[in-house]
Each structure stands twice: as structure tokens, then as C-alpha cells.
Amino acid sequence: MGKTIGVPALPYYCPVCENKLPYWQPFRRDIGNGKSRLEPGGRLCPLCFTFERTRHIVLYLKHFKILEAKPRFLHFAPENILEGRLRAALGSQYVTTDLFKKGVDRKEDITKMTIQTNSFDFIYCSNVLEHIPDDRAAMSELHRVLAPGGTAIIQVPIKEGQKTYEDFSITDPEARFQHFGQADHVRWYGPDIQERLEAAGFEVTPFYMADVLGLPPAELERMNIARKELCHKCVKKK
Ligand SMILES: [Zn+2]
Incomplete structure (x- = not known):
């Protein structure tokens, strides 16, 4: 029996671009002032360049059949590949927004949006709040534009076992990287982000995506989403 030569193994799968993959690509992080460093471990899909968090939300939307209810959907800082899929599924019900990114439907400052109160049934806001000095104003605005009974899924980097740490006197990019x-x-953020979200009016449920997707461990490994990242489901009371 001869060995099969030259056929690459494709043990992984990206649910965002729906491709089988040979490996996961390490992330090169901007550490300020023109410097970057390659982080250990593979995180990015080498084809669509999305992170765990994008794989997570794609699987979340699928598992909870969110799109089937045709929600009015507001997407902050849209990842391009996800935007294409959501627009195809939701049409004019789907609205993208960002303050800086070109090509979004609405250019909005998350701390003072021009969107009418109670306008959306579902909000996806991933890795935005950690960039916003007045995050409490942003959280209040997310709550305001969400319709009663609506859900916002909020993802930020969280260091478990510590309280939220901020110091606005630190402005140098390299120092911000360090801190x-x-x-x-x-x-x-620490897990106490929950208190800030609750103060904005939300009913908040922290959860690990890997725990709610209903997938066996081998599938979590295959899609590289086993890492425990705390997420927050934020519901506006009816
Ligand atoms: Zn991909």
C-alpha cells in the first residue's frame, strides 16, 4: 500500500466562508507606532480572515434561527463577508453602521445615534465598545434604538478575574497596547461589563458561545471555536 502524496489534509472548517481548511492563521497584532507582532496560535481563517467571534455569531444566528424571523437587524463595524450574507438574507431589514468605515448604510456615532428609538429587533455589536471612551453613552444608545423585546449580542475582549480597567490619561498607542x-x-473589560450594560437598561445574560451552540467538542475544535470567550446577550424589556 503506497501512501497518498501531495493531497493536503483539510481537517478544519470555517462556517463563515464555508470552506474546508488546512490550518488556522496566526494574528498579527498592531502594538502601536507602526509596530506589530505575530501572536501565538492560529486564530484567523486563511481564506476569509475572520476571527473566532465571527464564526461564533454565524453559528449563533443559525442555531437560534435568528434570520428566519426576518428581524430588523443593525450591524456595527460590519465584517465584509458577514455583511454580504446578512444582506442577502434580510434585504432592506438589514442596516450596517460605523463612524469611520466606508460603504456602510449609516455613518453613526454610537454614543449619539440619529436612529429613531425602538427601530431594531436585533443588534450585533462586536469589538466596538472597547474603542469608545464614553461606553456608557454607547450602551444607552444601543438600548434606545433596540425595540422592546429585542436582543443585542455584544462582544468585547474580556479579561476574566479582573475588574474593568480604564485610564483615559493613557493615549500613546504602545502604552495602550501594554495596558x-x-x-x-x-x-x-472584566466580567463587570454586565453591570454597565444593566445600568443602560438591559436584561443581561453572560454566556460562552461554545456552550450554547449545541455542538459536540469535535465540531468546536474543527471550527476553532472552543476558546471560551464571554459574550453578552442583552434584551430590552417589553
Ligand atoms: Zn473563512
Whole structure:
């Protein structure tokens, strides 16, 4: 029996771009002032360049059949590949927003949006709040534009076992990397982000995506989403 030669193994799968993959690509992090460093471990899909968090939300939307209810969906800082899929599924019910990114439907400052109160049934806001100095204003605005009974899924980097750490006197990008983990972050959240979200009016449920997707461990490994990242489901009371 001869060995099969030259056929690459494709043991992994990206649920975002729906491709089988040979490996996961390490992330090169901006550490400020033109410097970057390659982080240990593979995290990115080498084809669509999305992180765990994007794989997570794709599987979350599928598992809970969110799109089938045709929600009015507001997407902050949209990942391009996810935007294409959501727009195809939801049409004009789907709205993208960002303050800086080109090509979004609405250019909005998350701390003072021009969107009408109670306008959306579902909000996806991933890795935005850690960039916003007045995050309490942003959380209040997320609550305001969400319709009663609606859900916001909020993802931020969280360091478990510590309280939220912020110091607005730190503005140098390299110092921000040292203190907050990335050159353009203004804080490092702890699990007490829950209290800030509750103060904005939400009913908050912290959860690990890997625990709610209903997938066996081998599937979590295959899709590289086994890492425990705390997420927050934020519901506006009816
Ligand atoms: Zn992919």
C-alpha cells in the first residue's frame, strides 16, 4: 500500500466562508507606532480572515434561527463577508453602521445615534465598545434604538478575574497596547461589563458561545471555536 502524496489534509472548517481548511492563521497584532507582532496560535481563517467571534455569531444566528424571523437587524463595524450574507438574507431589514468605515448604510456615532428609538429587533455589536471612551453613552444608545423585546449580542475582549480597567490619561498607542491589549483600545473589560450594560437598561445574560451552540467538542475544535470567550446577550424589556 503506497501512501497518498501531495493531497493536503483539510481537517478544519470555517462556517463563515464555508470552506474546508488546512490550518488556522496566526494574528498579527498592531502594538502601536507602526509596530506589530505575530501572536501565538492560529486564530484567523486563511481564506476569509475572520476571527473566532465571527464564526461564533454565524453559528449563533443559525442555531437560534435568528434570520428566519426576518428581524430588523443593525450591524456595527460590519465584517465584509458577514455583511454580504446578512444582506442577502434580510434585504432592506438589514442596516450596517460605523463612524469611520466606508460603504456602510449609516455613518453613526454610537454614543449619539440619529436612529429613531425602538427601530431594531436585533443588534450585533462586536469589538466596538472597547474603542469608545464614553461606553456608557454607547450602551444607552444601543438600548434606545433596540425595540422592546429585542436582543443585542455584544462582544468585547474580556479579561476574566479582573475588574474593568480604564485610564483615559493613557493615549500613546504602545502604552495602550501594554495596558489594554491593543493600540487603539481605551480599556480592558472584566466580567463587570454586565453591570454597565444593566445600568443602560438591559436584561443581561453572560454566556460562552461554545456552550450554547449545541455542538459536540469535535465540531468546536474543527471550527476553532472552543476558546471560551464571554459574550453578552442583552434584551430590552417589553
Ligand atoms: Zn473563512
